[in-house]
Each structure stands twice: as C-alpha cells, then as structure tokens.
Amino acid sequence: MLGFDGVSFSWSAQRLLHNFSLTFAVGKTTALLGASGIGKSSLLQLLAGLRPIEQGRILVDRSQIAWMGQQDQLYPWLSVVDNVLLPSTLTGQPPDRRRAEYLLEKVGLAHRLSAKPHQLSGGMRQRVALARTLYTDRPVILMDEPFAMLDAITKLRLQTLTGELLKGKTVIMVTHDPAEACRLAEEILLLHRSPLEVTALAAPLGEPPRPADDLGLLTAQAALLARLEAYEISSE
Numbered sequence: 001m002l003g004f005d006g007v008s009f010s011w012s013a014q015r016l017l018h019n020f021s022l023t024f025a026v027g028k029t030t031a032l033l034g035a036s037g038i039g040k041s042s043l044l045q046l047l048a049g050l051r052p053i054e055q056g057r058i059l060v061d062r063s064q065i066a067w068m069g070q071q072d073q074l075y076p077w078l079s080v081v082d083n084v085l086l087p088s089t090l091t092g093q094p095p096d097r098r099r100a101e102y103l104l105e106k107v108g109l110a111h112r113l114s115a116k117p118h119q120l121s122g123g124m125r126q127r128v129a130l131a132r133t134l135y136t137d138r139p140v141i142l143m144d145e146p147f148a149m150l151d152a153i154t155k156l157r158l159q160t161l162t163g164e165l166l167k168g169k170t171v172i173m174v175t176h177d178p179a180e181a182c183r184l185a186e187e188i189l190l191l192h193r194s195p196l197e198v199t200a201l202a203a204p205l206g207e208p209p210r211p212a213d214d215l216g217l218l219t220a221q222a223a224l225l226a227r228l229e230a231y232e233i234s235s236e
C-alpha cells in the first residue's frame, strides 16, 4: 500500500490536508496535477516522510522509495559514473560499476562516464539523475517535476526513456504539463481546493510512453487542460 489514511497536515497558518485519504496504484505511474501552490510537492514530501503529520497514517515503506527532483542534485566534484554509484557509497554497499555503466548506456551517456556534471548539458545531467534513480532500484519512485527545466525535445526524449525504463514500478510524478501526464500516466489525479481534494481523470488509452502526436492523447490533453483551467478560475 502506498498513500494517505486520514492524514491532517498544516504548513504554519495553512491547513493543507484534513482527514485526507488516498491510495496510489501499485506498479503504475500516477500523475499529480493542480494549480501552483495547491500542495503537490508537499504530498510527495509527506509520502517520503520528510515532514511530521498531525494525524492519520502515511502508508509507505520508506526503504522502498527513490526520489528524483527538478534539480539533478549531482555532486559537482564526482564524475558521471561516481554520481550514479553514490547511493552505494552513501549506504556502504559495494559499488556495482558494471550496472552503473549499463544504466548510463541506456540513457545514452556511455561515452561520458568520467565527465564532471559541469561539462554536461542540463538534459544530460538530468539523464545522469535518471540513471542514478534507476541504480537505486527501488519499487517506488517519487518524481517532482523531473523534466520541468528541459527544452521540448530533450523533455520528449527523457519522457520516453522514463516511460520505458520505469515500467512496472510505482511512480508518483508531480507535473504542470498535461502533455507529460498524458504521455506517461496510467492514473491522472487533479488536486484542488484547500484543504486538498482529489479528482481522478481518465488517462488516454494505450501503454505509456504514448506517442506525443496520438489523437487520443491530444484529446485527453485538451480535456485535462480545460479541467485545470476550470479549477483555477473557481479558486480565484
């Protein structure tokens, strides 16, 4: 089980969750969307156990979680391959260099193993971060706008890669991008109101990663955008 059971949580003056319950589909990708400041990142932080709650239970085994954020969070003094090996270094496990190299090959960086992060483009650094997330090999992956800072083409490629490489894992992805949600998610959840409420929307048909120009995807994307706009207007 992964989710919230009767959870209440406030940020100083603002009550974010009141008796909030939600379970996520295991082995699937769920996209979380909603207006800026509604509480998407807070939900991820609570799931990861980074904040104490006032009431209820977080349903999670924290040892099963990997995190990938908007910033690549690479260590500038470590090479690409050593950044991927970092989870082993931090936990005192023997580093599996062959596996790290295999994953870097998967994300198209086999030729940059010994480069330092500052020698790479933003998209390349985010690919290293993806390889590191995969290296930890946890069944649950929390992603907070992982591709928000990338150009359109790099974003498209990394979404495809993510959809392929994270198949079968439980992925909770915060995104502002309806197209991204429609390409990658099997469950689409819209967050609105304060305290938080959730509305589930139908994901497009077909296995992720779905092609960006698929007609069903484009229709679902337009519907999602309209719902997001309607929630924004009703909360103004």
Ligand SMILES: Nc1ncnc2c1ncn2[C@@H]1O[C@H](COP(=O)(O)OP(=O)(O)OP(=O)(O)O)[C@@H](O)[C@H]1O
Pocket (backbone or CB within 6 Å): 011, 012, 014, 016, 034, 035, 036, 037, 038, 039, 040, 041, 042, 043
């Ligand atoms: N560390 C914090 N201390 C106090 N308030 C916070 C903190 N982090 C977030 N908040 C507040 O909680 C609310 C939800 O913030 P959160 O970052 O979860 O929203 P979000 O939906 O992820 O926003 P965005 O899409 O802009 O990233 C906001 O009103 C924000 O000001």
